[in-house]
Amino acid sequence: MGHPGQAEEMVARGGKWLDVRLPSEFQNLQIEGSANIPLYFIRLKLATLDRGTPYVVCCDTGRRSSAAAYILVERGFEAYALKGGITSSGLPLRRST
Numbered sequence: 001m002g003h004p005g006q007a008e009e010m011v012a013r014g015g016k017w018l019d020v021r022l023p024s025e026f027q028n029l030q031i032e033g034s035a036n037i038p039l040y041f042i043r044l045k046l047a048t049l050d051r052g053t054p055y056v057v058c059c060d061t062g063r064r065s066s067a068a069a070y071i072l073v074e075r076g077f078e079a080y081a082l083k084g085g086i087t088s089s090g091l092p093l094r095r096s097t
Helices: 004-012 023-028 063-074
Strands: 016-019 029-031 055-058 079-081 093-095
Touching: 004 016, 004 055, 016 029, 023 029, 055 063, 063 079
Parallel strands: 016 055, 055 079
Antiparallel strands: 029 093
8 A cells, every 4th residue: 555545445344554653652643543564473472363354454655554454454454554654644543652
């Protein structure tokens, strides 16, 4: 998935944000409404995800999200990586206080 606008549109149509960063990273900064499943747990948590829901996978740079999206697609999910990561996306982010 190339652009943040496409990602937002997909989420508006029923998709979900899936943040694959570490919990400590997620707690400090996140896209509003995103779920956190770290990349290293993604295979273990597949049963908790809905195969009928498209996922927009995100991380800081796009590297971990690309790996996670690949794993999800290989397992039959509809998943897309947010290109460039959340910090360069221009999307509204929630910071911890």
